[in-house]
Amino acid sequence: MSANYWTSSQRNKWQFSRQELRDARSSVIKLEVQLYGNESTMKYDINMRIYLHQLIIKLGRKLNLRQIILSTAEVYLTRFFVKVSIREINIYLLVTTCIYLACKMEESPQHIRTILSEARNCWPEFIPNDLTKLAEFEFYLIEELDCYMVVHHPYNSILEVVNVLRDGDMASRLEVSPEELQTCWSIMNDSYITDLHLLFPPHIIATGTLYLTLVLGADVRKSINNIPKTQNQRIEAFVNFLAASNIDLDEVIETIQELLTLYDAWNSYDEMYIKNGLHQMLLNMNK
Amino acid sequence: MENYRQYPYASAGQPMRVASTDFFTIGPYRRRRDQARVSVVQKYEILGYIAAGTYGKVYKARGKTKELGNGLYAIKKFKTDSKDNEVTHYTGISQSAIREMSLCKELEHRNISKLIEIILERKCIYMVFEFAEHDLLQIIHYHSQPDHKQIPEQTLKSAMYQILEGLSFLHQNWVLHRDLKPANIMVTNDGVVKIGDLGLARKFSNPLQSLYSGDKVVVTIWYRAPELLLGARHYTPAIDLWAVGCILAELLSLRPLFKGEETKMDNKKQVPFQENQVIKILEILGTPTLEKWPSLNSYPEYPHLSKISTFPSNLKAWYQSNGGSNKNCLRLLASLLEYDPAKRIDALESLDHKWFQESPKPAENIFANSPFKYPQRKIQKDDNDILGGTSQTYYNGKRAFGPYDDPRKRR
Incomplete structure (x- = not known):
């Protein structure tokens, strides 16, 4: 349902097990081989996903959009690539389309001309000056999403967790500072690069994010290489809270690992490599 | 390369490449x-x-x-x-x-x-x-023919109960319908009510913009709640309950309760004050007072309202002259048509209303025990x-x- 994650289409139609996700991805790769043969340089891997994430942020900033719209757009993008190959479509137009649709879904509609012209400012070489192309892509995007467009995010879940922690009993009482909440927020924004939103409920992602923040402090991305060995009292309180809750700890641990993997990969992320590869690929598509 | 053209206003000395309209998309x-x-x-x-x-x-x-x-x-x-x-x-x-x-x-x-x-x-x-196969408007029309009498009490009560069940579900999911009217309330062959046409519906949890700014015209004017007529900026589920009250009255009397004439928007694109619609409401419910509706004078259109002459409350007389005799039904009607949206009964509460607990009880099939056979949809x-x-x-x-x-x- 639209207010409740547990009865939502997100849980019932767009959540996968790891195995299901692997199967879906290998079907897409089979499709690619059928279409273009084996010589593939560009892959839908974590580097590509960081690049796509940056594209969404770039257009979102130009349009002055709220973060939740961008997160919804990125969920659409991730769902789309469960079934479609990056080599079948123009990813710059796809990113634009996801944002266009997410604006409407999050009740902040932007005129199609505004979106198109900002997208052309960002990527003039790849966005044709033809709004029917964007409108056409919207149709196919919605069809691929099977018209399920309501998305549940962890942003509200984290506030609930923080409230419970503040009002908890002695062993699990914990005051989360506004700075820490801000860090959680930005880790959650990054989490859309990963498969987490296809795998786990929003409260799991929120919980994993909070754990990472408590352990690593404000500058998560810098400190992942020297994780402190000693547990402080606050982390103990959080662990007590987790133990007493019904939250699935295995899923929280998987979430934390996925995020650490992401930040690790980010350290060796090479934007120019992806950019040039994509440009070459799109030029070839036009031959 | 033919899919690019030279961009004539390139800045940094180098010609910039711009995608042509037939550039690869999907x-x-x-x-x-x-x-x-x-x-x-x-x-x-x-x-x-x-x-x-x-x-x-x-x-x-x-x-x-x-x-x-x-x-x-x-x-x-x-x-x-x-x-x-x-x-x-x-x-x-x-x-x-x-x-x-x-x-x-x-x-x-x-x-x-x-x-x-x-x-x-x-x-x-x-x-x-x-x-x-049916909808409430069609059923109302059928009964308005001279020889067809009133809608049977059980049909009417069952329909109301099911509307409120559907609406309560929508509201629990943070969805406002915003366009409830007899034509949008469908009824299947087996007498099950189906609320239809969610074209104006929207979520009201955590909206990014105030609900008012999205689209200025909602709800067919006859079923429009008084707070909207007075220019309320934020919608609440109470607007749907007002419309349900209007539907109940229409099922009883077979005529729209507040059949106002819509003032069209002028050239300046300002949303006009719907004076005629407001007068229709005042004629039956009486002029609202600050005592009963404390936030009344904070609505943008309040100055317009205070210029209209005052009317006494007439709902009970209206009810009786339309053949109503059940006190609990009148009470529910009055709670749904409560002026102050903060005091208006909500969907969940109204399902527990006394009227639904007394005989005849609401039925799963609103046509149960009814002698009427309604025509098929044209x-x-x-x-x-x-x-x-x-x-x-x-x-x-x-x-x-x-x-x-x-x-x-x-x-």
Whole structure:
């Protein structure tokens, strides 16, 4: 349902097990081989996903959009690539389309001309000056999403967790500072690069994010290489809270690992490599 | 390279490359999808159309595949394309279509019109719903004929109960309907109420913009809550309960309770004060007072209201002159038509109302024990070409919201 994650289409139609996700991805790769043969340089891997994430942020900033719209757009993008190959479509137009649709879904509609012209400012070489192309892509995007467009995010879940922690009993009482909440927020924004939103409920992602923040402090991305060995009292309180809750700890641990993997990969992320590869690929598509 | 052209205003000394209009977008993907898609006409046999409006057209259809059985369906076709010289173009899907599609996909309840599937085909959107043979407007019309008398109490009470069950479900899911009226309350052959047409519905949890700024005209004016008429900026679920009160009164008297004349928007695009509609309400409910509605003077249109002469409350007399005698039914009506939205009864509360606990109790089938047999929904057989669907009829539809739901004029 639209207010409740547990009865939502997100849980019932767009959540996968790891195995299901692997199967879906290998079907897409089979499709690619059928279409273009084996010589593939560009892959839908974590580097590509960081690049796509940056594209969404770039257009979102130009349009002055709220973060939740961008997160919804990125969920659409991730769902789309469960079934479609990056080599079948123009990813710059796809990113634009996801944002266009997410604006409407999050009740902040932007005129199609505004979106198109900002997208052309960002990527003039790849966005044709033809709004029917964007409108056409919207149709196919919605069809691929099977018209399920309501998305549940962890942003509200984290506030609930923080409230419970503040009002908890002695062993699990914990005051989360506004700075820490801000860090959680930005880790959650990054989490859309990963498969987490296809795998786990929003409260799991929120919980994993909070754990990472408590352990690593404000500058998560810098400190992942020297994780402190000693547990402080606050982390103990959080662990007590987790133990007493019904939250699935295995899923929280998987979430934390996925995020650490992401930040690790980010350290060796090479934007120019992806950019040039994509440009070459799109030029070839036009031959 | 022919897909690029030189950009004439390149700045940094180097010529900039700009994508031409035939630059690669979704070619290979589109081919693959188009081949896999099953057409709406392969799945459904179109029997004719039920209604037409500026939004598009609703067709009656019979299922052709095994899964669809031999069942009846209502297919709502949205007009999403613009035509010039007989070539259709994609123009972007209207926000109301996006809302209706996304909400219908999430919501499932016995008293909400059930969505079977959505088909996107040839630049059009087809929403397939289960077919409902009747609606409350049609039932009201049937009873307004001279020899047909009132709607039986059990039918009326059961219909009200089921409307409130459906509405309570919507509100628990943070969805406002915003356009409840007899024509939007469907009833199936088995007497089950189905709230339909979520085209104006929207979520009210955590909206990014104030609900007012999105779209200024909602709810057919006769069913519009007083706080909206007074210029309220934020909607609450209470607006739907007001409309339910108007529907209850209409089922009792077989006439719209507050049949005001709509003041059209002037050239300055300012939303006008609906004075005539407000007077219709005052005539029956009396002039609202600050004592009973403390926030009254904070509404933008309050100055207009205070200029209208005062009326005494007349609801009880109205009720009795329309043949009403049950006290609890009148109490529920008065709680639904409570002026102050903060005091108005909510959907969950009204389901527990005394009226529903006394005999006759609400039934699963609103036609149970009723001697009446309502006619089938009329269909127009002159157009069953759902794919073509000539554009002419769209504009002659009676659902005349005028320019508001034509996306091209809104810009």
